Amino acid sequence: MVFGATNTKTTRTTARIGGVLIIGAGCMTAVLTLTWPLVLMPTGAAIAAIYVFYRRQTSALLNKWLWLGLTLAVVLPVWIVGPPGDLETPRGGTTLPALFTGLTAAARVLTTVSVMLLIGGCLSPAGVSRALAHICGKDIALACAIGVNLLPAVLEMLRRTALAMRLRGGFRRNRIANLKRLLVAVGVQTVRLTEDVAEALLLAEPPPNDDPDRTETTP
């Protein structure tokens, strides 16, 4: 009974993640290809999706810095850049094409932020790993969850290696040799990180139940 309930929950999580990803990808593709006023459709769809899937994040759309950015996205093409493709018209004048360009840019920014909030709000590492375990198997799901959590460590490792290279003179001289050294250093650190993760996994593994007197307790 409990197993059935967990399975249903996993299926629901998988469906939810799939739905969010499809909506996000669809909104981003549409907003980058459509122009004014059709561009408002994916924007509205992204905001509606946030309201439906992750209502708490809706308040993030009222952030004053976001609206300052959106205002700048509208104002800059109108007052500074001018109408698109027309370099003859003097700046500072309000023209309808320039206004539409600005509104399209603002809609694109708003959609991008909405999709980021939607994906960030709905896709927790635990949810993703549950869905992957459902689809591909537990080993790969575990690897995915570990990989997502390792991203900051990997980025820090790349940053430190690049800094070390820069302190040794960077790529100004012997570029090929220095690139080889950089790649080998990154590879060595990655393999060492692999060993640390493997050790941690072995420590986390439960010991084999070799005690014959010990009995399993069933709920």
Added chain:
Amino acid sequence: MQARWIAVVAVFGAVWGATEMSLGALLRNMAIPMHGSLMAGIGIVIMLVARRTLTTEDRYGRGVCLAIGVVAAAMLPMSVSRGIGPAIAGILFEAACLEIVLWPARAGAWRYVCSGALAGLSPLLQMLAMLLVQYGAAAVSTFRDVFLNKQGGARLGLAEATAGTVLTLVAVFSLIYGMVCGLLGWSLARRILKRLGRPHA
């Protein structure tokens, strides 16, 4: 539990995922010509290094490339860039190409080079497949137009070239690029193992 197998898949998958989310997203958003091939080369090197480091120690090398591709593809939706769907399909296809060649037996340098060549061709094959779905019989001529006008091929002096010539040139370039990446993966893994003081064939 194959702890080391999982660790290698997780770490190398995270490295490739991080590269796709940062450099790959930047290249996709800027619509840099042949960005698919460039990222495929990076992926080939990462997967082959992972495969070789694991093969020499644990004999659990099989399936590593495909699993690393799955991990990297699973991270891609977190990147905000356009064209994530084709990129995910490309990563999985490339990983499958490497795995197909490396699966049968213990892999030597020549097999790494062959797998790199096949995986290097994968962005071209994927693009042709997508064009075939969209345009049917006109896929090759559309590929010529896309390559010349959108990917800067006209600037390389190929403006008058026929569709067949363009396709052959791109295929040969992808093949050679993939082979070089395969060889780079093999030699890089050898250097890494040497630095770590491990046995390397």
